[in-house]
Amino acid sequence: MVLAELGxxxxxxxxxxxxxxxxxxxxxxxxxxxxxxxLLHADVRFDLVRHxxxxxxxxxxxxxxxxxxxxxxxxxxAIFDELCKLLDPGKPxxxxxxxxxxxxxxxxxxxxxxxxxxxxYAHYHRKMGWKTALVCADTFRAGAFDxxxxxxxxxxxxxxxxxxxxxxxxxxxxxxxxxKKENCDLIIVDTSGRHKQEAALFEEMRQVSEAxxxxxxxxxxxxxxGQSAFDQAEAxxxxxxxxxVIVTKMDGHAKGGGALSAVxxxxxxxxxxxxxxHMNEFEPFDVKSFLNRLLG
Ligand code: GDP
Numbered sequence: 001m002v003l004a005e006l007g008x009x010x011x012x013x014x015x016x017x018x019x020x021x022x023x024x025x026x027x028x029x030x031x032x033x034x035x036x037x038x039l040l041h042a043d044v045r046f047d048l049v050r051h052x053x054x055x056x057x058x059x060x061x062x063x064x065x066x067x068x069x070x071x072x073x074x075x076x077x078a079i080f081d082e083l084c085k086l087l088d089p090g091k092p093x094x095x096x097x098x099x100x101x102x103x104x105x106x107x108x109x110x111x112x113x114x115x116x117x118x119x120x121y122a123h124y125h126r127k128m129g130w131k132t133a134l135v136c137a138d139t140f141r142a143g144a145f146d147x148x149x150x151x152x153x154x155x156x157x158x159x160x161x162x163x164x165x166x167x168x169x170x171x172x173x174x175x176x177x178x179x180k181k182e183n184c185d186l187i188i189v190d191t192s193g194r195h196k197q198e199a200a201l202f203e204e205m206r207q208v209s210e211a212x213x214x215x216x217x218x219x220x221x222x223x224x225x226g227q228s229a230f231d232q233a234e235a236x237x238x239x240x241x242x243x244x245v246i247v248t249k250m251d252g253h254a255k256g257g258g259a260l261s262a263v264x265x266x267x268x269x270x271x272x273x274x275x276x277x278h279m280n281e282f283e284p285f286d287v288k289s290f291l292n293r294l295l296g
Contacts, residue, residue: 006257007294009038010083014076014295023071025062032056035079043226043257044086048264052082080291086260087287089267093244094216096186098130103176103187103212107205107236108220110141110193113248113274117220118190119151120274120282121246126157130185135175136161137168137208140192148190155279158182168192168204169211176212189214197232202239209240216243218271221262223247229258233265242266248274251281 013034020027032053039049059078096102108114122132138144145161152159160175179187194201219242247259250273275281
């Protein structure tokens with residue numbers, strides 16, 4: 001099921017409720033069960049779905065609504081608010097500001113789309129007149145520096161990396177130092193990944209983070225990883241202080257529910273979506289407009 005289908009299923013559940021002659025506990029229960037089924041099918045974690053069902057029931061409390069209240073509208077609003085809560089951890093994240101040099105570190109598993117996303121993020125800000133730079137602290141994967149170099153050159157963004165130095169901490173520190181001296185507004189540190197969640201990777205992330213003191217750490221997640229999103233995001237959050245999430249490959253056949261789980265696991269908001277391999281296929285993420293679009 002792709003995201004549009006999830007939106008379709010939720011909209012259908014709400015329409016069924018709207019068609020009911022009387023909205024009572026049974027009709028509300030059926031509507032919430034339909035929505036829960038759709039969310040579970042889209043890979044949202046069971047406990048999050050249960051939580052949403054319980055919260056809506058508590059919020060709406062049909063027995064205590066005085067006659068004349070528009071129950072349907074109240075239920076719809078409660079469901080919308082709870083879906084918003086699933087995607088919005090409720091605390092603001094660090095937002096880089098023009099003229100105030102910031103260091104942003106990217107973390108994620110190999111293949112998640114980290115390197116591509118680093119360039120998109122740099123390009124996005126550069127288009128708005130920011131002075132951005134890329135640092136390749138991935139000394140683990142052969143070819144990582146070449147890939148970043150190629151992307152950065154295409155986007156005309158200054159970059160730093162090393163073919164000979166195998167110490168990611170040293171490379172990261174040197175790169176950050178150089179671009180701070182050059183008064184960059186946004187210094188982006190791309191880090192290495194592994195195919196699996198491994199202790200060595202998390203230790204490396206911890207060390208790079210400690211040495212470069214980033215203002216923001218962004219966890220990059222492939223939208224197609226489904227139910228394993230929660231554990232993966234949580235594992236990163238436990239080693240470094242993840243402050244935001246970027247979900248990639250939203251153009252594919254991903255179910256998208258993993259994004260909700262990553263938000264819950266990191267207690268951090270999704271800030272951008274990757275929607276293709278190209279540099280411009282990158283969108284800022286806003287919960288309300290996303291849900292409005294999803295629910296038609
Ligand atoms: P990394 O190992 O995490 O640095 O991942 P890469 O940046 O090398 O990306 C892995 C693959 O995913 C590459 O082929 C990218 O072109 C592709 N990719 C990254 N982001 C997106 C996206 O939003 N949509 C699509 N379709 N492909 C993407």
